[in-house]
Amino acid sequence: MKRPTRDNTESQRRITRRGLVLGGGMAGFVGLLGLRMRYLQVDQADQFRLLADENRINIHLIPPARGRIFDREGRVIAENIPSYRINIIREQAGDLEDLIARLSKLVRLNPEELEKAREDLAKLRGDTPVTVADRVSWEDISRVAVNAPALPGVTPEVGLSRHYPMGADYSHVVGYVGPVSDRDLERIDAPDALLLIPRFQIGKIGLERRREDTLRGKAGTKRVEVNAAGRVMRELDRVEGEAGADIQLTLDNALQSYVTARLDGESAAAVVMDCETGDLLACASTPGYDPNLFVRGISQADYSALLDNKYRPLPNKTVQGVYPPGSTFKMVTALAALEDGQVDPNETVYCPGFLKVSNRRFHCWKRAGHGNVDLHRSLRESCDVYYYDLALRVGIDKMAEMARKLGLGVEHDLPMTSVAEGLIPNKLWKATSRGEDWRIGDTANAAIGQGYVLSSPLQLAVMTARLATGRSVSPRLVRSVDGVEEPPKPTESLGLNENILREIRSAMYAVSNNRRGTAYGSRIIEDAFRMAGKTGTSQVRNITAAERARGVFRNEDLPWERRDHALYVNFAPFEAPKVAVAVIVEHGGGGSTAAAPIARDITLQALYGEDPPLDAYPSKDRDRIKTQQEQLRSRLDRRDNDNSDRA
Structure with missing residues (x-):
């Protein structure tokens, strides 16, 4: 039976109204989506670009050169000499023990140093370089560099190490430096970020300790680009630190x-x-x-030989x-x-x-x-x-x-x-x-x-x-x-x-x-x-x-x-x-x-x-x-x- 014209007109009006509502809703949703996309892609572009950069750029502290110590005539008492060391970055290393086993075939690793390195690798941030071998020879560094593709996370490094050319003559006056210990950190109210670098050395006794703030200097920074595997691709920029102050003593x-x-x-x-x-x-x-x-x-x-000596060489x-x-x-x-x-x-x-x-x-x-x-x-x-x-x-x-x-x-x-x-x-x-x-x-x-x-x-x-x-x-x-x-x-x-x-x-x-x-x-x-x-x-x-x-x-x-x-x-x-x-x-x-x-x-x-x-x-x-x-x-x-x- 044919529907009346009036009913058909009413039905079409209802369909048109629903379509307008649905279309308007869809248009509004698309508009909001577009606004959100504009906000993310235009307004927040710098922030997301920074986050992306942080995923591929690392910032490392550069330890400063420690201040030197001289006698009254300007002759050296304490100096810094080049020192070669080998570091491991845990998050880039993969199977850590397998990596250490491969490295030990190339370089002789001191058991005591290795044990300390394992402790540091376990407790420090994964991107922190940890020294596993210090004062190694140039030949050791060369072997590691040649085998770099098989040693992910291993980085040879040239640093500075304290040296006392006068030997025992100044041992009691000048003292010596050594790696920062937990006890050292407990003694300092607000530790410098430098002190958290593994194996970073500070004065332990004598003038080295009493004038630590003067001799230490201030850290520099470098930004390096790394790939998806964490390997350093290039150095982007470097801000040199401030070397420690040189001290001249009255001694001859x-x-x-x-x-x-x-x-x-x-x-x-x-x-x-x-x-x-x-x-x-x-x-x-x-x-x-x-x-x-x-x-x-x-x-x-x-x-032990120093402690057991009845002549008491340490005080x-x-x-x-x-x-x-x-x-x-x-x-x-x-x-x-x-x-x-x-x-x-x-x-x-x-x-x-x-x-x-x-x-x-x-x-x-x-x-x-x-x-x-x-x-x-x-x-x-x-x-x-x-x-x-x-x-x-x-x-x-x-x-x-x-x-x-x-x-x-x-x-x-x-x-x-x-x-x-x-x-x-x-x-x-x-x-x-x-x-x-x-x-x-x-x-x-x-x-x-x-x-x-x-x-x-x-x-x-x-x-x-x-x-x-x-x-x-x-x-x-x-x-x-x-x-x-x-x-x-x-x-x-x-x-x-x-x-x-x-x-x-x-x-x-x-x-x-x-x-x-x-x-x-x-x-x-x-x-x-x-x-x-x-x-x-x-x-x-x-x-x-x-x-x-x-x-x-x-x-x-x-x-x-x-x-x-x-x-x-x-x-x-x-x-x-x-x-x-x-x-x-x-x-x-x-x-x-x-x-x-x-x-x-x-x-x-x-x-x-x-x-x-x-x-x-x-x-x-x-x-x-x-x-x-x-x-x-x-x-x-x-x-x-x-x-x-x-x-």
Whole structure:
């Protein structure tokens, strides 16, 4: 049956309306899609281009060259030398163990280094280069480069490694560098990104550690393009970093080497200081060690040998070692008493060989005693009883005050590790640290540098320089940074009576130049360079009454570790002091026999700047000195040749 015209018209109207709705919806959807595509392709084009670039471009840090270290004449102490190494990038390596197996057929891999590399590969980001072989030869690098297609993720690299051409001579002063450890990172609040690079090296001890921020420099960056497999295709650009600052020290290479050689065979330390500026000209502790071993990664056997050595090669005895100063402290006691008006330089004290204090005998080193002694003779012959008497008059507090004025019991500001404060005791110190009252016997012991008194060779050198000049000379180790001088600390008068100081200096002169002086055998003959000094012998054991009754054992009859320490301090020339010297020989016995000859030789070497003429020495010593100079020169030449071979 045919539908009415009116129904057909209504049906067509409905279809047209639906089509318009659907078409409009489709058009709107296409429009939105087009707008989104425009937003993504036009408005966000730069961002997506950047994301694409990041997928094929890596940014690497470039470690800066570490600042070099020079002596006062510009001669190298620490430098950087080229070093070849082989790295692996984990995310490019595929089967890591298979890759290491293939690499080991081309290059000898150290098991310890390889184990450390495995740990780093496991914990660090996959795109971080990890060193698996360091200090390899050019031949090793060539073999790896030729086989590069079969070694995905393996990259040969040329870097810089720290080298110390002077070997053990500066091991305690300069220290050494080593890879950053977890302990190092824990110590730093906000670690530099450089420190997170595997095997990146920082200062571990000594100047290298104390001036780490100055020496390290700032990292550079490079952008490299990599392919889909992660292999570097090309370097796009590079921004060079900033090399660390060069540091020039006050030390003198030639003198430092001589002092180290002169102390060879002893557990000893010596400091040479400029009396005017405070510049440290030499600062040697023996035995030393080769810092290059630590840079390369010291073996357990080598490290155990250092730890087990009874002469203790690792600590820096010049600033870290503290010892009873013995009779070198007597100038402090004398100055305290003289400045306080407790004694006149010409007043005499009778020495029968001991002084009885509170029912206890305090003995003089000379059992029969010295008889009547004044200030001059007491220092010249090192009478103990004279100083017991002075100390009981002046008291420990004024002695301690004088000691600190002369630089003892003070932690001097130097960029070295573990600079000791020493110990200058007084009544308050004993009450607070020991919970005990100060006793009169403590004062007697302190008078001759025994008991609780402790000082370092550096402090003794400072004391001697201040006695020589009457000024507050302070030690200085760094002369300049990147050519900009670090000025010496300003000095001022100690406020001591110059007439009293002259008396002390005159008595010290007699120690070395009077026939009865304790160091007369180690005098300097050259009139222009004559020295003033003081011997010291510090006990490391108690001598019992029974032992005194049967006769005190001689040092040479005792085990090494029970023998007395030997000390000597001096300044020269006497008329116009240039250098102050302090020497300690651990368990060396007497200061006059063990320490004074060494100090005399060092003083002459410092003043002449080369091997002194034989006529500067007493005639009886000249043959021995000639042989000694030849042996020392031969030793230094061998050391220089060995360092050249290692470099």
